[in-house]
Amino acid sequence: xxxxxxxxxxxxxxxxxxxxxxxxxxxxxxxxxxxxxxxxxxxxxxxxxxxxxxxxxxxxxxxxxxxxxxxxxxxxxxxxxxxxxxxxxxxxxxxxxxxxxxxxxxxxxxxxxxxxxxxxxxxxxxxxxxxxxxxxxxxxxxxxxxxxxxxxxxxxxxxxxxxxxxxxxxxxxxxxxxxxxxxxxxxxxxxxxxxxxxxxxxxxxxxxxxxxxxxxxxxxxxxxxxxxxxxxxxxxxxxxxxxxxxxxxxxxxxxxxxxxxxxxxxxxxxxxxxxxxxxxxxxxxxxxxxxxxxxxxxxxxxxxxxxxxxxxxxxxxxxxxxxxxxxxxxxxxxxxxxxxxxxxxxxxx
Amino acid sequence: xxxxxxxxxxxxxxxxxxxxxxxxxxxxxxxxxxxxxxxxxxxxxxxxxxxxxxxxxxxxxxxxxxxxxxxxxxxxxxxxxxxxxxxxxxxxxxxxxxxxxxxxxxxxxxxxxxxxxxxxxxxxxxxxxxxxxxxxxxxxxxxxxxxxxxxxxxxxxxxxxxxxxxxxxxxxxxxxxxxxxxxxxxxxxxxxxxxxxxxxxxxxxxxxxxxxxxxxxxxxxxxxxxxxxxxxxxxxxxxxxxxxxxxxxxxxxxxxxxxxxxxxxxxxxxxxxxxxxxxxxxxxxxxxxxxxxxxxxxxxxxxxxxxxxxxxxxxxxxxxxxxxxxxxxxxxxxxxxxxxxxxxxxxxx
Numbered sequence: 001x002x003x004x005x006x007x008x009x010x011x012x013x014x015x016x017x018x019x020x021x022x023x024x025x026x027x028x029x030x031x032x033x034x035x036x037x038x039x040x041x042x043x044x045x046x047x048x049x050x051x052x053x054x055x056x057x058x059x060x061x062x063x064x065x066x067x068x069x070x071x072x073x074x075x076x077x078x079x080x081x082x083x084x085x086x087x088x089x090x091x092x093x094x095x096x097x098x099x100x101x102x103x104x105x106x107x108x109x110x111x112x113x114x115x116x117x118x119x120x121x122x123x124x125x126x127x128x129x130x131x132x133x134x135x136x137x138x139x140x141x142x143x144x145x146x147x148x149x150x151x152x153x154x155x156x157x158x159x160x161x162x163x164x165x166x167x168x169x170x171x172x173x174x175x176x177x178x179x180x181x182x183x184x185x186x187x188x189x190x191x192x193x194x195x196x197x198x199x200x201x202x203x204x205x206x207x208x209x210x211x212x213x214x215x216x217x218x219x220x221x222x223x224x225x226x227x228x229x230x231x232x233x234x235x236x237x238x239x240x241x242x243x244x245x246x247x248x249x250x251x252x253x254x255x256x257x258x259x260x261x262x263x264x265x266x267x268x269x270x271x272x273x274x275x276x277x278x279x280x281x282x283x284x285x286x287x288x289x290x291x292x293x294x295x296x297x298x299x300x301x302x303x304x305x306x307x308x309x310x311x312x313x314x315x316x317x318x319x320x321x322x323x324x325x326x327x328x329x330x331x332x333x334x335x336x337x338x339x340x341x342x343x344x345x346x347x348x349x
Numbered sequence: 350x351x352x353x354x355x356x357x358x359x360x361x362x363x364x365x366x367x368x369x370x371x372x373x374x375x376x377x378x379x380x381x382x383x384x385x386x387x388x389x390x391x392x393x394x395x396x397x398x399x400x401x402x403x404x405x406x407x408x409x410x411x412x413x414x415x416x417x418x419x420x421x422x423x424x425x426x427x428x429x430x431x432x433x434x435x436x437x438x439x440x441x442x443x444x445x446x447x448x449x450x451x452x453x454x455x456x457x458x459x460x461x462x463x464x465x466x467x468x469x470x471x472x473x474x475x476x477x478x479x480x481x482x483x484x485x486x487x488x489x490x491x492x493x494x495x496x497x498x499x500x501x502x503x504x505x506x507x508x509x510x511x512x513x514x515x516x517x518x519x520x521x522x523x524x525x526x527x528x529x530x531x532x533x534x535x536x537x538x539x540x541x542x543x544x545x546x547x548x549x550x551x552x553x554x555x556x557x558x559x560x561x562x563x564x565x566x567x568x569x570x571x572x573x574x575x576x577x578x579x580x581x582x583x584x585x586x587x588x589x590x591x592x593x594x595x596x597x598x599x600x601x602x603x604x605x606x607x608x609x610x611x612x613x614x615x616x617x618x619x620x621x622x623x624x625x626x627x628x629x630x631x632x633x634x635x636x637x638x639x640x641x642x643x644x645x646x647x648x649x650x651x652x653x654x655x656x657x658x659x660x661x662x663x664x665x666x667x668x669x670x671x672x673x674x675x676x677x678x679x680x681x682x683x684x685x686x687x688x689x690x691x692x693x694x695x696x697x698x
Contacts, residue, residue, distance in 0.1 A: 128591045139525060142533045176488060176579040184491045184576055211580045212587025224580070227533055230525040231560045231577050232584050238561025239585050242477045243592055243624060250620045251613075263612040264600075271599045275592060 001033060002315050004092050004308060005084035008038035009059040009077040011096025012298045018096065019046045021304035025312070026050055028305075032312055035090055037081040056080040060101045062297060069101035070108060078102060082109045085290040091315035092291035094282070094307050096299050102292065103140055103285060110290040115327040115334050118144075119287035120152045120226070121294065122159055123233065124280040127217030132280050134160050134169075135214060137226040138233050140285075144225035146190035147334060149173070153194055153203055154330050155286040156221040158322040163313050169220035172209030174228060182208060190223075193333060202330040240275065282307030284314065286323060291315055350382060351664050353441050353657060354433035357387035358408040358426040360445025361647050367445065368395045370653035374661075375399055377654075381661055384439055386430040405429040409450045411646060418450035419457060427451060431458045434639040440664035441640035443631070443656050445648050451641065452489055452634060459639040464676040464683050467493075468636035469501045469575070470643065471508055472582065473629040476566030481629050483509050483518075484563060486575040487582050489634075493574035495539035496683060498522070502543055502552055503679050504635040505570040507671040512662050518569035521558030523577060531557060539572075542682060551679040589624065631656030633663065635672060640664055 008018040015038065022034055026048050034051040036043050043053045056077040060069045069076060078097050084090040086109050095102050099121070107119055121140045124132035136152045137144070144152075153171045160169040173191055175183045180191055191208065198205035206219045211232065214222050224232070251261040251268075261268070281303040285292040291314055295307035327334070357367040364387065371383055375397050383400040385392050392402045405426040409418045418425060427446050433439040435458050444451050448470070456468055470489045473481035485501045486493070493501075502520045509518040522540055524532045529540055540557065547554035555568045560581065563571050573581070600610040600617075610617070627645075630652040634641040640663050644656035676683070 126591075128594060142525065142536075174580060176491065176576055176583075187491075187576075211583030211585070212590070214584060215587035215591040227525055227536075228577055228580050231523060231573070232580055234525075234560030235563060235581050235584055236560075236588050238564035239588050240592065241561070242475075242564040243589065245477060246623045247620055250616045250623070253616075253619075257616045260613045260616050264609045264616075267599045267602070267606045267609050267613075270602075271596055274595045274599070 001031065002312060003033040003035060003090045004094060004311055004315070005035040005037055005054070005081040005090035006308070007077045007081040007093065007095035007097055008036050008043055009056070010098070010297075011295065011304070012062070013300075015042045015045065017299065017301050017304055019043065020301040021308060022046055022051065023048070024301065024305045025308040028309070029312060035081075035084050037084065038077040054080060054084065060097050062098050064098060064101060066100050066104045069098065070104055079105050079109070082106050082290070082292065085292070086110055092293060092311040094293045094295060094311045096295035096297050096304060096307070098297075099139065099294055102294055106285055106288050106290070106292045110288040110292070112287050113289055113324055113327055115331055116151055116155070116287035118148055118151070119285055120155060121283050122156055122286055123283045125214055125233075125236070126275065126277060126280055127215050129217035131164075131217060133214050133217055133222055134220060135222045135224065135229055135232070136286065137224065138229040138283065139226045141226040143227075144186065146186055146193050149186075149190040149223050149225070150193045150197060150330070150333060151287065151327070153197065153205070153221065153223045154326050155323050156223060157203060158326045159284055159286060159314070159319060160220050162317040162319040162322050163310065164220070166220060168204040170204045170206045171221045171223060172206045172213060172219035174222050174224035174232075175208040175210065177210065178208050180208070186225075194223075197330060197333050200330075200333065202326070202333065240277075278303035279306060282310035284310070284319075289320070291320055350380065351661060352382040352384060352439045353443060353660055353664070354384040354386055354403070354430040354439035355657070356426045356430040356442065356444035356446055357385050357392055358405070359447075359646075360644065360653070361411070362649075364391050364394065366648065366650050366653055368392065369650040370657060371395055371400065372397070373650065373654045374657040377658070378661060384430070384433050386433065387426040403429060403433065409446050411447050413447060413450060415449050415453045418447065419453055428454050428458070431455050431639070431641065434641070435459055441642060441660040443642045443644060443660045445644035445646050445653060445656070447646075448488065448643055451643055455634055455637050455639070455641045459637040459641070461636050462638055462673055462676055464680055465500055465504070465636035467497055467500075468634050469504060470632050471505055471635055472632045474563055474582075474585065475624065475626060475629055476564050478566035480513075480566060482563050482566055482571055483569060484571045484573065484578060484581070485635065486573065487578040487632065488575045490575040492576075493535065495535055495542050498535075498539040498572050498574070499542045499546060499679070499682060500636065500676070501572045502546065502554070502570065503675050504672050505572060506552060507675045508633055508635060508663070508668060509569050511666040511668040511671050512659065513569070515569060517553040519553045519555045520570045520572060521555045521562060521568035523571050523573035523581075524557040524559065526559065527557050529557070535574075546679055546682050549679075549682065551675070551682065589626075627652035628655060631659035633659070633668075638669070640669055
């Protein structure tokens with residue numbers, strides 16, 4: 001039996017969207033159970049034998065500071081949802097709320113897996129091959145060492161093997177050229193480390209890739225630090241939105257172009273569904289001792305149900321164990337960063 | 350009289366494209382003169398009273414290492430073209446050749462402007478407002494300090510004021526959030542420095558921007574380090590190419606969709622011209638004691654002539670003096686980096 005804890009209050013739309021998506025999800029998965037976390041009086045809309053409400057009196061707002069989520073709103077739907085995973089009542093949780101708060105709460109409540117310094121956020125980006133390229137980190141870590149990038153590569157491999165059923169997914173290191181001598185010092189060292197990991201059988205390392213390779217689908221996974229990843233993601237959203245806007249404007253220009261739009265409608269619909277990022281909604285927070293998935297804040301019913309599907313697949317395919325097993329296997333290569341982590345702990349104690 | 354030195358051998362197509370573009374350019378600008386640099390026997394295709402061939406016996410290949418361009422091919426068309434600027438025979442040069450080689454040769458031959466540690470590459474990216482957002486640095490500098498980012502901001506302001514006739518163009522600092530507390534240590538310090546520069550009247554600093562703001566056109570200029578800039582540029586190219594490919598595929602799917610394409614043809618053409626990056630071809634290498642413009646390697650005749658137009662406008666609008674004046678004015682804020690540069694020179698001597 002797989003149970004998901006759903007933060008029904010998070011995101012731009014709250015229960016109106018999350019409950020509808022939960023209903024869709026329950027219909028699609030006859031074995032799945034849901035814990036609907038949030039304000040009891042707002043969750044009456046979904047009565048189902050495999051769903052149960054878990055009351056939470058507070059909501060983390062999209063613009064709440066991390067500190068507010070951590071220290072003040074101790075009965076938030078986001079926190080209670082994560083707590084369900086920690087307590088073993090659910091195998092994964094999904095929230096469309098504030099990303100920073102979700103990461104901070106998840107880290108605080110669940111802690112990181114042994115051998116992982118920092119959890120990462122992994123997004124699937126649609127590619128020209130019709131599949132998705134999984135990119136991490138997308139925003140959680142701004143200053144990364146080569147060891148962090150190796151950890152991301154190992155965790156990303158576990159994610160893709162669990163969700164896409166590829167045993168040895170290929171990993172690219174995001175860089176400004178294919179040659180090994182390119183990039184910053186950290187990137188060059190990360191390249192060496194990833195090559196060592198490939199030699200010891202921990203990774204299927206392809207080599208350096210460039211920004212355009214993400215959309216070409218050159219590798220299954222692309223690894224980068226959170227700053228670069230966030231800029232890449234936002235840039236892509238901005239460009240896609242500009243191109244979509246131009247296309248709409250041109251077809252809406254006058255009566256003739258509107259007529260053309262009617263003729264072209266089936267083609268434009270097919271095109272739209274191919275570039276529909278909602279199909280890939282559901283980013284994984286990796287490296288925690290529990291499964292947490294983040295939906296886009298503006299997700300609609302379809303998009304949010306996709307995030308639920310991804311979390312469900314991850315739980316059923318033992319993503320948590322896969323991450324732990326792979327990290328344990330790569331342990332000798334991660335020793336540099338653990339030394340660093342130990343030093344920091346010693347300094348703090 | 351404005352004279353451009355054109356590297357006619359550079360780029361994927363060489364003289365076939367560059368000469369055709371030069372002819373177009375000479376027709377459009379009755380006062381302009383050109384020095385056509387390259388193999389004499391390949392440049393006979395353009396005979397014009399305002400064009401003169403300057404022979405160069407070698408060509409820097411697109412995959413030549415920087416060292417080859419610098420030390421071995423001393424009679425390359427790229428090098429001789431830059432030399433024309435250094436010797437005062439031309440006010441600017443344009444090349445579609447190897448970017449790394451062009452930057453290295455330009456830096457070696459022309460040297461940097463006082464107060465500038467590292468030249469930067471500035472690209473105009475089309476935005477939703479119908480104009481272009483100038484982004485720098487795009488690939489020349491992978492590890493940047495906050496002082497480098499300030500230098501980029503000042504040079505970018507000079508460029509946009511010269512080419513777009515905006516006296517105080519707005520500058521955004523590329524970051525992963527709008528708040529001042531976001532980003533890496535370097536980015537936070539850069540934010541402080543840019544705010545100081547705004548206070549002393551050296552810049553029109555808007556604040557932090559995110560990746561999507563480039564295409565929204567939130568600011569005239571966006572400043573970032575060369576690693577992030579390169580990833581952003583390549584990602585955009587990859588995404589645009591994927592979206593364009595999907596659109597073509599859907600309209601080519603069968604006889605019905607091909608018929609729809611005929612009806613939609615005028616709309617699709619108008620759309621295509623709006624997203625046509627060729628209109629913005631011509632990146633500026635800023636911070637050198639001479640004007641150097643880089644065309645995309647795959648530029649066709651139209652695109653290459655746009656790069657010539659940009660170089661011509663920059664020369665006529667005194668871009669070089671504008672950069673020097675603005676840098677001199679911002680000198681007190683740049684002192685940190687000059688100290689660093691002096692230390693490095695001392696260490697090397």
